[in-house]
Amino acid sequence: MPVIAVTGHLDLTPATARAVRAALDALLAARPAAELTGVSCLAPGADTLFADAVLARGARLVAVLPGPAYPDPQATAAERAAFERLRAAAHRVLVLPAPLLDPAAYVAANEELLRLADELIAVWDGGPGNGPGGTADMVAAARAAGLPVHVLWPPGSARTGG
Template identity: 85%
Template structure:
């Protein structure tokens, strides 16, 4: 039973989000829904798009949350609604014990995702990251662990530069 985790940017431009969702659907298509589990932290952007694609296939979703206070306020109402909907639809929700949602908490959540996964999908522009807990860090850790990594960055993709 394949377990596929996701990492990726939060600040995808709208056209990029649509292209990424199409690419995710194509990447997940070969996996029978009854055998697939997707693992996501349910963050805005790539994580949400992946979780939606997993559920649209009828597969199981495992949510890994960095702490009981995730997502941190203030949260955009649309992002919060998506998070709440996806969390409710998840087959299982694993809440880590972080009392502060800092880079260490996000790095711990990423570490848990990698330990659960057979493969990682990275919605990543290939640029260096902002340190522990970010997309570049997650890709490097997956590769160091020998985990297969599929990088998705459709031609013409861009980021808004505005983080949720």
């Protein structure tokens, strides 16, 4: 039973989010829902799009949360509502013990995602990233571990942050 983890950018433009969701739907459609488990930290952007796509297929969702204070207190009301909806729909929720949501907490969450996963989907523009715990860091760790990595960055995609 394949377990697919996700990593990706938080700051997708609306058009990019629509294109990524379509690409996720197409990628997941090739897999029987009864044999699929998706693993996500339920962050805004790529993680949320992936979790919604997994649930829309009728597959299982496992949430890995970096710490009990997650999501970040600076999350918008819409981000917090999406997080709560997905957390409630998850088949399993793993809450890691990090007391602070710092880079180490996100690195630990990524390590748990990779421990559970058979492959990784990365919604990633290929950039160098923001350091430990970020998308580029996660892709490098997955490749170093020998996991297959599927990079999704549809033509014309952009981030709101740059």
